[in-house]
Amino acid sequence: MTIGPGTAGAAAPDPLEDLARQLLTEIGEDPDREGLRDTPARYARWWREFTGYDPGTIDTLFETTSSGQMVVVSDIKVWSLCEHHLLPFNCSLTIAYRSAKQLLGLSKFARIAHQHAHRLQVQERLVSGIADDVMSITEAPDVAVIGQGEHLCMTMRGIRTVGLMTSTSFHGVFAEDSSARSELLSLVR
Structure with a gap:
């Protein structure tokens, strides 16, 4: 040939x-x-x-010195892509949990967030998936994730105006106890 x-x-x-x-x-x-x-x-x-983003290790845990302590990591910035228009959205995330037996390594919160952001996404599923992973890895039932995002599918097309969307995923004490939820929200402000 x-x-x-x-x-x-x-x-x-x-x-x-x-x-x-x-x-x-x-x-x-x-x-x-x-x-x-x-x-x-x-x-x-x-x-x-x-x-193809690889977040690296997301499940590094340490023994806690006191159970029930609220841990809050704020202002984690991620970019994702709206699955409806394939346009980017940025999201500022706050992740909180009450430690049970183990503490999650600090950088792991951002790694988990980025792992979920690097796929076609909607913001509600983004915050819910992050909460599910934090609960699964830490075995803590008390987890909250708050996301506030600007979606370019709204900013660049259609109405063409800036607007921030806030979505939450509250579990355990954050879903059931208004004082715990209020404490978290006051820390985030």
Whole structure:
């Protein structure tokens, strides 16, 4: 079999790059013009980087010195993608729990949050999934996650105005006891 010129060792076409080229063409751009020539490859790399994100170890635990202590980690910033429009949204998260037997390592809160953010998402599922993981890893029933996000699907299209959406996931004492919930909310303010 004879291999034609330019085909020996040629890499298989990248479907994500092909999609990016097609998108550029469909919106009236020339994917071969200066400035856009490498855009399809950058687009493909970004999607793979975003969806292939590895948060590292998320379950480092330490023995607690006092059970029932409220631990609050605030202002964790994440970016995600709205599954309805494939547009980004940023979210500031507060994660709280009352320690039972073990304490979760501080950086693990952010790792858990980023693990959930690096997929097509809605904010309500983002905060709920984070709460579920913190409960599962720490075995603490008292967990709360508050997310406040700006969604570019609202800011850049449709109504085209900035608005912050707040969603919560309260479990255990945070769901059942208004004084515990009030204590948390006063700490977050």
